Amino acid sequence: MNYITSSLKIVGTRPVRPDGVDKVTGRAVFAADTRASGMLWGKVLRSPHAHARIVSIDTSKAEALKGVYAVVTAADFPEIPSEEAFVGEGPMNFRDLALNCMARTKVLYEGHALGAVAASTQAIADEALALIDVKYEILPHVIDVEEAMAADAPILHDDMFTTGVDPKPTKPSNIAKVVTFRKGDVEAGFKEADVIIEGRYTTQPVHQAYIEPHACLATYASDGQVQIHSSSQGHFMVRAYTAKLLGLNMSDIRVNPAEIGGGFGGKTLVYLEPLAVALSKKSGRTVKMQMTREDVFRASGPTSGAAVEVKLGAKKDGTIVAAKQVLKYQAGAFAGSPIGPGCMCGFAMYDLPNVDVVGYDVVSNRPKVAAYRAPGAPITSFAVESAMDDLALKLGIDALTLREKNAAKNGTKTHYGPTHQNIGFTAVLAAVKSHPHWKSPLKPGQGRGLATGFWFNIGGESTALVHVNEDGSVTAATGSPDIGGSRASIGMMVAEVLGVPASAVRTIVADTASIGFTHLTGGSRVTFATGMAATQAAEKVVEDLKRRAAQIWDIPVEAVEWNDGMAYPAGSNAGEFEPLGLAELALKAARTGGPIQAEVSVNAQGAGPGFGAHICDVTVDKETGHVTIERYTAIQDVGKAIHPSYVEGQIQGGAAQGIGWALNEEYIYNDKGQMENAGFLDYRVPVASDVPMIEAVLVEVPNPRHPFGARGVGEVPIVPPMAAIANAIRGATGLRMPDLPMSPPKVRAAFDAAG
Amino acid sequence: MAKQYVSATINGESSEFLCETQQTLLDVLRDVIGLTGSKEGCASGDCGACSVIMDGRLVCSCLVLGVEAEGSEITTIEGIAEGEKLHPVQQKFLEHAALQCGFCTPGLIVATKALLDENPNPTETEARYWLAGNLCRCTGYDKIIRAVMDAAAEMRGETVA
Numbered sequence: 016m017n018y019i020t021s022s023l024k025i026v027g028t029r030p031v032r033p034d035g036v037d038k039v040t041g042r043a044v045f046a047a048d049t050r051a052s053g054m055l056w057g058k059v060l061r062s063p064h065a066h067a068r069i070v071s072i073d074t075s076k077a078e079a080l081k082g083v084y085a086v087v088t089a090a091d092f093p094e095i096p097s098e099e100a101f102v103g104e105g106p107m108n109f110r111d112l113a114l115n116c117m118a119r120t121k122v123l124y125e126g127h128a129l130g131a132v133a134a135s136t137q138a139i140a141d142e143a144l145a146l147i148d149v150k151y152e153i154l155p156h157v158i159d160v161e162e163a164m165a166a167d168a169p170i171l172h173d174d175m176f177t178t179g180v181d182p183k184p185t186k187p188s189n190i191a192k193v194v195t196f197r198k199g200d201v202e203a204g205f206k207e208a209d210v211i212i213e214g215r216y217t218t219q220p221v222h223q224a225y226i227e228p229h230a231c232l233a234t235y236a237s238d239g240q241v242q243i244h245s246s247s248q249g250h251f252m253v254r255a256y257t258a259k260l261l262g263l264n265m266s267d268i269r270v271n272p273a274e275i276g277g278g279f280g281g282k283t284l285v286y287l288e289p290l291a292v293a294l295s296k297k298s299g300r301t302v303k304m305q306m307t308r309e310d311v312f313r314a315s316g317p318t319s320g321a322a323v324e325v326k327l328g329a330k331k332d333g334t335i336v337a338a339k340q341v342l343k344y345q346a347g348a349f350a351g352s353p354i355g356p357g358c359m360c361g362f363a364m365y366d367l368p369n370v371d372v373v374g375y376d377v378v379s380n381r382p383k384v385a386a387y388r389a390p391g392a393p394i395t396s397f398a399v400e401s402a403m404d405d406l407a408l409k410l411g412i413d414a415l416t417l418r419e420k421n422a423a424k425n426g427t428k429t430h431y432g433p434t435h436q437n438i439g440f441t442a443v444l445a446a447v448k449s450h451p452h453w454k455s456p457l458k459p460g461q462g463r464g465l466a467t468g469f470w471f472n473i474g475g476e477s478t479a480l481v482h483v484n485e486d487g488s489v490t491a492a493t494g495s496p497d498i499g500g501s502r503a504s505i506g507m508m509v510a511e512v513l514g515v516p517a518s519a520v521r522t523i524v525a526d527t528a529s530i531g532f533t534h535l536t537g538g539s540r541v542t543f544a545t546g547m548a549a550t551q552a553a554e555k556v557v558e559d560l561k562r563r564a565a566q567i568w569d570i571p572v573e574a575v576e577w578n579d580g581m582a583y584p585a586g587s588n589a590g591e592f593e594p595l596g597l598a599e600l601a602l603k604a605a606r607t608g609g610p611i612q613a614e615v616s617v618n619a620q621g622a623g624p625g626f627g628a629h630i631c632d633v634t635v636d637k638e639t640g641h642v643t644i645e646r647y648t649a650i651q652d653v654g655k656a657i658h659p660s661y662v663e664g665q666i667q668g669g670a671a672q673g674i675g676w677a678l679n680e681e682y683i684y685n686d687k688g689q690m691e692n693a694g695f696l697d698y699r700v701p702v703a704s705d706v707p708m709i710e711a712v713l714v715e716v717p718n719p720r721h722p723f724g725a726r727g728v729g730e731v732p733i734v735p736p737m738a739a740i741a742n743a744i745r746g747a748t749g750l751r752m753p754d755l756p757m758s759p760p761k762v763r764a765a766f767d768a769a770g
Numbered sequence: 771m772a773k774q775y776v777s778a779t780i781n782g783e784s785s786e787f788l789c790e791t792q793q794t795l796l797d798v799l800r801d802v803i804g805l806t807g808s809k810e811g812c813a814s815g816d817c818g819a820c821s822v823i824m825d826g827r828l829v830c831s832c833l834v835l836g837v838e839a840e841g842s843e844i845t846t847i848e849g850i851a852e853g854e855k856l857h858p859v860q861q862k863f864l865e866h867a868a869l870q871c872g873f874c875t876p877g878l879i880v881a882t883k884a885l886l887d888e889n890p891n892p893t894e895t896e897a898r899y900w901l902a903g904n905l906c907r908c909t910g911y912d913k914i915i916r917a918v919m920d921a922a923a924e925m926r927g928e929t930v931a
Contacts, residue, residue: 031864038872039860039879041807041847048806138790224907226811226819227873276809276873277907308812499870499908660867664909668870671910695816695905702902703911704895711912 016554018511019655019717019724025510026723029660030517032503034274046230046246046273047305054232055084057294057304058140059287060130060147061314062122065156065380065688066169069120069129069149076146077132082139084298086147088130089119091293093262102255104248104283104386104537111349113260115383116289122151123171123348124380125689126313128286133294133302156380156688160345161322163189163379171348171378191350194358194374198430204337204369208328212406216398218737218755219681220320220345222312223387224700227276229315230305233291237299241268241292246275248282248496249535254527260289268292271526272496279672280386281316283537312693316385317682319344319352323398325361333412333420338367342374342395347383352376353391356471359431360734361395363469364440364626365421370430380688386537388669389470389730393676393737400466400738401753404745414465414742415453418628419444439652439716440626443467446714447628452648460634461645462747467628468734472727473538474619478531479549481509481556483611487598489513491552492525494533495545499668499729500661504542505549507657508723512553514580515597531616539727542657543718544619550722555613563607564595621720622727627651629670629735633743640763642678642744644705649735650712654726659713666711666732673736675701681756778839780805781849789836796820798836799846807847807876811905818904821877821884822846828884830903847876850883859883859921868917870908878904882918890926894919 018026037043074086092113100107118129130147134140155169162168168189176184179193205211231245241263247253250270258265275282287304294302306315321344328337340361344352358374407417422444427435447453447465457463480492491509495501506522513520533545557577564582565572574589575582581594604611632646649670656662679699683692692698717724741752750765773788780803789798796813799805799822808831811817815830822831823845831846850857859882862868869875878901885892885900892900897918898911906914 029867032867034872035864035869036856038869038875039856039863040851041805041876043872044806045809045873047810048800138792225871225873226817226905226907227809227871228811274873275871276811277871279907305810308814308817500867658867660913661870664867664870664913667910667912668908669910672907694814695812696814700905700907701910702905703898703915704902706911708915709910709912 051301067151199369201371223279223281225277235296318387357391360392397737464742466735466738472622623718640759655724663711669732795834796831862921866917
């Protein structure tokens with residue numbers, strides 16, 4: 016059923032979330048909060064070198080230390096052949112993930128795991144790590160993406176031959192693949208252009224920087240049954256990877272999803288779980304592991320840094336006739352940067368006749384990248400939306416008008432294939448135009464920037480279960496870890512269909528043995544896909560309840576209506592009966608067919624793409640180079656906001672992460688390829704005093720493929736901020752800042768260079 | 771080295787524990803006493819997820835040694851509510867949806883209580899600077915600051931429209 020035009024009672028309101036009280040009282044159980052009897056502490060030995068061959072590992076002294084119960088190295092894990100992975104988010108190879116969890120012959124970045132110990136205390140585990148004797152042959156390393164592409168660069172993988180080029184190369188390279196997208200004739204387009212803009216932009220790797228470090232608790236029992244409690248964006252993902260990396264059956268592994276303390280894409284793969292299981296198997300004890308903040312920075316995935324070139328050609332009236340982009344994305348030590356989305360998202364907001372995009376996926380001696388909120392899109396959009404600003408300036412056209420003139424609409428064919436349908440980009444631009452922020456005059460010294468962004472959003476496989484309990488109360492279970500309030504939105508959709516208050520539905524996240532397969536929480540898919548499964552499950556329950564009422568009243572099921580949580584006879588012809596509510600029907604369940612519940616699995620298609628536009632005002636301190644965000648407005652097409660507070664929260668949080676990406680965050684390396692700022696003091700994420708209130712404006716262009724019209728909302732908001740801020744700095748100072756982060760030293764240097 | 775005996779008042783109850791000399795108060799709270807509401811996000815005093823109030827002062831419990839707790843009075847997130855009755859700060863965090871993942875929330879609530887104990891009528895800027903030691907990566911702080919200001923108003927007995 017579709018409720019887009021229905022009058023809704025629950026969806027669109029702002030109830031308190033079902034897991035709220037636990038989280039404000041400290042009762043919520045995150046992965047590091049779990050304990051088990053006889054538990055050991057597991058710790059990881061990490062490479063101090065950026066690139067080295069492992070000549071030998073001697074663990075005998077560590078094993079002999081009192082209190083040490085197990086030591087594992089790659090020798091304790093099966094060797095995994097190269098195979099495209101079927102889980103996770105973004106491109107992944109099982110062999111690469113296995114080698115990322117435990118290096119076998121070479122360490123490829125500082126922080127790369129090459130051993131692990133389990134001991135009775137953390138102090139003994141640390142002592143044991145120091146006793147492991149590793150002989151390294153240090154190899155030349157490469158950190159920068161363009162240096163890694165050079166012909167004489169140190170090669171990370173002898174068997175990496177660039178794919179996507181013809182003929183197939185004969186020499187190994189750090190370029191894992193080349194991606195190309197072409198539409199029309201870009202060179203002919205540039206010939207038609209009256210104005211051409213060219214720019215080169217660089218971005219730095221930034222970490223998702225969830226506040227909760229990765230953690231897990233694992234038990235391998237002597238009968239081969241494995242239990243894992245862990246913090247992840249997908250417990251089915253943890254099960255699949257752990258099974259694969261250890262050669263176990265999935266049915267022998269049960270993964271319990273702990274509360275997750277932030278992920279943003281960074282918890283869509285495993286680091287610790289296979290190690291903890293291996294240590295547990297060897298020691299016969301439960302093993303708890305948690306990363307330090309340093310480990311998180313050095314060894315878990317940031318997103319790519321990149322170098323991006325953009326060329327735009329336009330007619331005098333602002334019509335863009337040609338657009339070209341070259342993107343070089345860092346993948347970290349293993350192939351798999353988000354270069355694909357990078358190539359697709361930059362120009363996805365516009366209707367362009369001639370497009371040429373080439374992308375490179377490049378390995379270097381950095382931690383393997385992981386997904387980060389709209390993976391790949393913020394980088395490419397920083398470049399394109401900065402160039403759009405320069406183009407507007409050169410044409411003498413207002414930044415908004417230029418975008419309106421070229422905006423993608425329903426029916427616009429993208430350069431990567433699909434044709435946009437049911438999109439809300441023009442509605443978003445109209446909302447910019449009418450917003451008081453856009454119309455307000457700037458104060459002296461301030462600059463205003465505008466930038467837009469796009470993300471596909473995804474659907475995919477999800478399972479949801481709705482139970483009417485014996486007393487008529489309702490439990491909804493799904494397989495989607497709740498990373499930002501999805502229990503609230505799922506419960507609300509179920510409540511709406513059942514016609515009961517939101518508080519009458521308790522939503523939980525069920526473990527891998529208790530519910531059907533559900534793809535991980537990522538791609539902004541949960542409210543869309545899991546919401547669709549939950550809605551359908553609730554509808555099945557309503558149908559069943561109507562059937563039961565019909566049976567009790569002995570009338571045809573067609574003569575029963577369901578309204579506000581009660582079964583009614585459809586009209587006076589149907590008979591005179593007192594309505595039956597959930598409690599009455601639950602009480603009679605045994606006599607009307609047994610337990611009342613429905614489980615629905617879907618492979619949801621039609622996740623509507625999302626578009627956003629951000630307006631930002633800044634002032635820039637010429638003395639220090641410090642940029643102050645004075646006002647920030649984020650406008651986004653959200654389809655339908657199920658719980659508007661959490662939709663706003665996604666937008667505000669994404670914008671703040673973008674502000675950090677724009678102004679402060681970066682990985683700083685020394686000449687040995689070691690990270691020098693692996694902590695929150697020196698890797699500076701935005702704090703409360705760095706940002707103003709962030710106004711989130713919800714534009715609702717319903718997605719017809721979702722029962723309530725929802726689209727994914729979590730990823731779009733991190734796409735526009737970098738260019739919005741760069742364009743605002745340009746407005747305030749006349750300086751184009753093409754390199755992120757636009758930190759005080761860089762801004763100050765730009766002032767100095769400009770004289 | 772032998773463990774040290776420490777006696778302190780935690781959330782209003784007298785508490786005795788043994789701890790290693792190098793163990794932090796955070797480790798003691800979590801691993802010895804079993805109060806896991808205080809979180810470890812960095813162990814270096816940069817994220818504030820382990821915030822507790824010690825003798826009236828807001829501290830990162832990861833920067834305090836367990837032995838330093840001797841004779842002190844400590845309030846953790848578990849001691850903010852009065853039984854089942856939530857503190858106004860907790861209530862306002864819920865009403866304003868001022869949390870997403872909830873990991874930084876205990877530290878932020880403790881830090882906010884400490885702010886309002888000291889300054890019942892903070893400006894938005896004062897609230898933002900006071901809470902600058904508590905990182906939240908999910909919310910962009912907007913709804914947190916609204917919850918803090920609303921809780922302050924309610925605790926002053928004002929009603930906010």
